[in-house]
Amino acid sequence: MAPALSNRDYAHGLLRAFGGAVLFxxxxxxxxxxxxxxxxxxxxxxxxxVLLAVPLLFGLSYYAGFRKTYGPMNDALDALAALAVGxxxxxxxxxxxxVIQPGASVEETVGKLSIQAVPAAIGALLARKQLAAxxxxxxxxxxxxxxxxxxxxSELFLMAAGALFLSFNVAPTEEVVxxxxxxxxxxxxxxxxxxxALLHAIVxxxxxxxxxxxxxHADAFLHFTVPGYALVLLMCLYVEWTxxxxxxxxxxxxxxxxxxxxxxxxxxxxxxxxxx
Amino acid sequence: xATKTRTNKAAEPxxxxxxxxxxxxxxxxxxxxxxxxxxxxxxxxxxxxDEVDVTLRVTETRLVGGRWTAVVEARNTxxxxxxxxxxxxxxxxxxxxFTLDYLPPRGRDTGVLVFSRPxxxxxxxxxxxxxxxxx
Numbered sequence: 001m002a003p004a005l006s007n008r009d010y011a012h013g014l015l016r017a018f019g020g021a022v023l024f025x026x027x028x029x030x031x032x033x034x035x036x037x038x039x040x041x042x043x044x045x046x047x048x049x050v051l052l053a054v055p056l057l058f059g060l061s062y063y064a065g066f067r068k069t070y071g072p073m074n075d076a077l078d079a080l081a082a083l084a085v086g087x088x089x090x091x092x093x094x095x096x097x098x099v100i101q102p103g104a105s106v107e108e109t110v111g112k113l114s115i116q117a118v119p120a121a122i123g124a125l126l127a128r129k130q131l132a133a134x135x136x137x138x139x140x141x142x143x144x145x146x147x148x149x150x151x152x153x154s155e156l157f158l159m160a161a162g163a164l165f166l167s168f169n170v171a172p173t174e175e176v177v178x179x180x181x182x183x184x185x186x187x188x189x190x191x192x193x194x195x196x197a198l199l200h201a202i203v204x205x206x207x208x209x210x211x212x213x214x215x216x217h218a219d220a221f222l223h224f225t226v227p228g229y230a231l232v233l234l235m236c237l238y239v240e241w242t243x244x245x246x247x248x249x250x251x252x253x254x255x256x257x258x259x260x261x262x263x264x265x266x267x268x269x270x271x272x273x274x275x276x
Numbered sequence: 277x278a279t280k281t282r283t284n285k286a287a288e289p290x291x292x293x294x295x296x297x298x299x300x301x302x303x304x305x306x307x308x309x310x311x312x313x314x315x316x317x318x319x320x321x322x323x324x325x326d327e328v329d330v331t332l333r334v335t336e337t338r339l340v341g342g343r344w345t346a347v348v349e350a351r352n353t354x355x356x357x358x359x360x361x362x363x364x365x366x367x368x369x370x371x372x373x374f375t376l377d378y379l380p381p382r383g384r385d386t387g388v389l390v391f392s393r394p395x396x397x398x399x400x401x402x403x404x405x406x407x408x409x410x411x
Contacts, residue, residue, distance in 0.1 A: 007298040014302065039380035040357045040411040043320040050313055077299050080306030087309050105382040110316040117309075 013067035013128075017082060020066065020127025021089035024165075025120035029093045033172040037243060038112030045242050046111060053118040056164070057082050059157055060125040064276045067128055078125070086121030087113055119168055122161075126275060155224065156231060158276050159269040163232040164239070166268025166275075167261050171239045180256040188259045195259070195266040199232070200225040202270030232265040233258055320355065320381075328410075329354035330379065332363060332403045335386070337395050344391045348403050350376060351384045358408035365389040368399040378411065 028034050038046075057079035061069060066082065069075050090113050094100045100109055170176055183191070203224050204217065236258050240246045246254055268275065329352060336347040348363060361376040374387035395401035 005294065005296055007296040010296045010298045010302075014298075036357075036378055036411065039383065040359075040378070043317040047314055047317040047321070050310060050317075054310065074295065077295060077303040080304075080310070081299065081302035082306070084302050084306035084309055087306075103384065105380065107316055107320050108380040108383050110313055114313045114317075 010067070014081070014085065016127045017066035017085045017124035018089060021082075021085050021120040021124040022093065024123025024126060025086070025089055025116065026093065027169050028119050028172070029090065029097070029116055031172060033174065034116060035094075035099050035112055037172055038110075038115050039108045041111065041115070041242070041244060043107075043111075045244075046115060049118065049242050050114050053083065053121065054079055056161065057121055057125060060122060060161060060276065063154065063158060063161075064125055065128055066124055082121040082124040083117060085124040086117035086119075089120045089124070090116035119165070122165055126165075152223075156227060158272040159224075159228045160231045160235055162268040162270070162272025162275050163235045163262075163265040164268070166271075167232070167236050167239055167265035170264050171236075171245075171261055172243050176260050177245060177257055179260045180253065183256060183260070185252070185256070188256045191263060192259045195232075195263045196225060196229050199229055199266040199270045202267070203228065206270070206273050228269050229262070229266060232262045232269050236261040236265050323355050326356060327354045328352055328356050328358040328379070328408060330358065330361065330405045330408075332405065334365075334395075334401060334403060337401070339394070344394050346372075346389045346391065346395050346401055346403075347386055348374075348389060349384060349386045350379055350405070352379045352381060355381050357381055357383075357411050359411035361408040362406040363387060363389075363403060364406050365391075365395075365401055365403045367391050367393060367395045367401050373406070379408075 058072075058075050061075040061078040061082065062072075065075070065078055067078070069078055091100070094112060094116065100112060180188070200217075200221055204220055237246070237254075240254070240257060240261060245257055249257065331351045331353060333349045333351070334346050335349050338345060346365060348365065350361065350363060352358060358379045359377065361379050362373060363376065364371055364373045366372075370391055370393065372389040372391055374389065376385050376387055379385055389395075389401075389403070391401075393399070
């Protein structure tokens with residue numbers, strides 16, 4: 001029989017989740033563009049962003065999570081709990097930083113909190129992987145974890161999540177747009193090639209599923225690197241649209257900023273196995 | 277050890293420990309927060325956010341270090357945010373100005389105008405917004 005899990009064990013997991021939310025969330029919590037996005041963003045984009053976070057967090061709970069989970073119900077509960085932790089972490093830190101002021105309108109405060117709660121919640125779900133000690137009872141056995149991560153769709157999901165997570169850290173900043181302005185189309189093309197090469201190198205050396213079967217470079221490139229980079233570009237486009245970087249841009253300009261953002265995105269996709 | 281209870285998820289789908297009460301509470305809290313956020317954003321969507329509507333009010337004037345300062349509160353009653361909002365004040369021939377980086381929808385912020393002569397009294401202090409950009 002499975003042992004009963006106590007409130008105390010769960011609270012221990014929650015504490016770790018909070019640690020993860022702060023650890024992974026602080027760069028964005030200390031980024032001023034994120035504070036202003038809370039009230040300059042179109043409310044429908046922010047609402048969509050919060051809604052889409054739920055299935056993403058569900059997936060992350062399945063593959064990583066802040067504690068060992070059993071079955072989809074458990075993962076759904078943890079996805080929502082991670083969001084609650086994300087909101088709490090964002091509220092505490094933004095209050096301490098003086099970003100949230102008592103006199104502000106409800107809309108402004110809700111906007112500032114919810115845009116930060118999502119990355120913080122992702123951090124909460126990465127906590128177990130990053131913060132649990134080796135041999136901690138709350139860790140899945142290595143075989144168990146590998147079982148879940150086997151499979152092509154799982155690999156692609158992890159890559160997309162990794163891309164979203166890293167690209168998100170720079171996406172709101174002015175620098176992304178500024179770098180795109182400074183680049184010529186040739187440099188942008190070179191950056192895209194460099195990103196793909198880097199993604200391939202990381203994917204191959206970290207041993208994605210392909211390497212277990214001793215796939216050749218060409219196979220791994222076609223199976224993981226190319227679709228991986230395509231996913232990175234899609235994630236970056238979505239993030240840019242959400243943050244309003246895509247508004248009023250020409251197609252060429254949009255392609256340039258997407259390539260710039262896809263650089264950290266590709267690193268995140270490649271390193272997904274380390275992060276998630 | 278609990279770590280070995282399940283290696284094949286499909287065969288034994290829900291053989292985990294029962295969820296403790298705290299787990300349900302936290303999940304409920306998360307769900308409530310998501311719904312609350314969607315509610316607030318939904319209301320903002322209904323209101324429409326196409327215009328910035330700035331109202332200015334002088335809340336305080338006083339003499340500080342030989343200069344007269346006037347504290348101006350800017351309030352945005354519209355649904356859209358204003359960026360780099362420039363506000364100008366005038367006492368007789370003398371003008372003073374400040375810029376607010378952002379003024380959120382339904383938000384407020386304050387700035388200070390500095391004059392060499394006392395505002396109010398004989399010459400009235402007038403304030404007006406000069407312009408802003410859409411962020």
